[in-house]
Amino acid sequence: xxxxxxxxxxxxxxxxxxxxxxxxxxxxxxxxxxxxxxxxxxxxxxxxxxxxxxxxxxxxxxxxxxxxxxxxxxxxxxxxxxxxxxxxxxxxxxxxxxxxxxxxxxxxxxxxxxxxxx
Amino acid sequence: xxxxxxxxxxxxxxxxxxxxxxxxxxxxxxxxxxxxxxxxxxxxxxxxxxxxxxxxxxxxxxxxxxxxxxxxxxxxxxxxxxxxxxxxxxxxxxxxxxxxxxxxxxxxxxxxx
Numbered sequence: 001x002x003x004x005x006x007x008x009x010x011x012x013x014x015x016x017x018x019x020x021x022x023x024x025x026x027x028x029x030x031x032x033x034x035x036x037x038x039x040x041x042x043x044x045x046x047x048x049x050x051x052x053x054x055x056x057x058x059x060x061x062x063x064x065x066x067x068x069x070x071x072x073x074x075x076x077x078x079x080x081x082x083x084x085x086x087x088x089x090x091x092x093x094x095x096x097x098x099x100x101x102x103x104x105x106x107x108x109x110x111x112x113x114x115x116x117x118x
Numbered sequence: 119x120x121x122x123x124x125x126x127x128x129x130x131x132x133x134x135x136x137x138x139x140x141x142x143x144x145x146x147x148x149x150x151x152x153x154x155x156x157x158x159x160x161x162x163x164x165x166x167x168x169x170x171x172x173x174x175x176x177x178x179x180x181x182x183x184x185x186x187x188x189x190x191x192x193x194x195x196x197x198x199x200x201x202x203x204x205x206x207x208x209x210x211x212x213x214x215x216x217x218x219x220x221x222x223x224x225x226x227x228x229x230x231x
Contacts, residue, residue: 033218040127042207042223043162058218059119090161104150104211107219109161 002027006091006110014118019078021113023091030096032074033107034058034066037088046089049074081117089113120145122210124222131198132230139225141208142190148210151184151191152219156205165206166193198229 004025013019023032034046045058047066055066063085067075078085090112095105121144131137143151149170154162168175168182168191175182179198184191195202208222 035221040223042124043221045218045220048218056218059220104217104219106152106164106167109163111161 004091004093004108004110006089006113008113009111010114012116012118013081015082017081017117019081019115021076021089021091021115023074023076023110025072025091025093025108025110027093027095027108028071029093029108030071031094031105032068033092033094034064034074034076035090035092036060037090037112043090046076078115078117081115083117085115086117087115089115120148120210120212120220122208122220122222124208124225126225127223128226128228130228130230133198133200135198137193137195137198137202137227137229139193139206139208139227140190141192141210141222142188143210143220144189145210145212146186146189147212150211150217151182152209152211153182153193154207154209154221156207156224158204162207195227198227200229200231203227203229 007022030051033048035043044060049055049068052068065077091110092107094107124141152167155165156162168184179196181194205224205226207224209219211217211219
């Protein structure tokens with residue numbers, strides 16, 4: 001089945017370390033997203049990409065960077081991790097009907113990466 | 119930008135009762151409103167969505183209503199079952215080439231026996 005995968009699933013790191021979270025999808029979707037989930041705060045958008053050459057900041061992009069290496073791969077980096085970046089991180093993709101209808105498609109989420117920064 | 123508020127943050131109902139979760143949005147250009155369910159330790163998954171050209175949509179025990187004038191939309195779950203226990207997120211988006219979802223803060227629904 002076409003899916004969205006994330007690696008690693010869990011990571012514990014120390015303050016100041018560089019961390020990369022990876023996302024891959026086999027759905028053939030152009031659009032990919034990175035979200036952060038914190039208790040009581042819901043899902044907040046960090047970065048999103050509508051194709052390989054298009055990267056956009058979300059509402060909480062400070063302290064993060066991304067790379068869209070290919071249509072199927074979208075990586076999130078924390079250049080110098082800090083404790084308040086401890087959270088559950090989700091990658092998501094959405095379909096391509098916007099190309100013809102301009103509509104918004106269902107987002108499909110990966111399994112999440114639980115990151116702890118000590 | 120868009121702002122989505124969701125209430126209540128927690129909701130406890132007895133099995134068989136109905137549950138209602140409400141959301142408001144700020145951007146009058148928003149016209150797509152999905153609801154996601156996240157079970158414990160799992161990824162969020164779409165359960166129902168509505169577009170602004172309709173006022174209500176049903177899928178078995180789940181329904182969503184939309185009031186564009188008041189800028190609010192609601193999720194209704196009837197005949198709740200223990201497997202409905204989860205966190206539910208509403209979201210809003212405008213359509214178009216730059217569309218993206220803004221999520222509410224979530225409602226933890228507990229269905230008790």
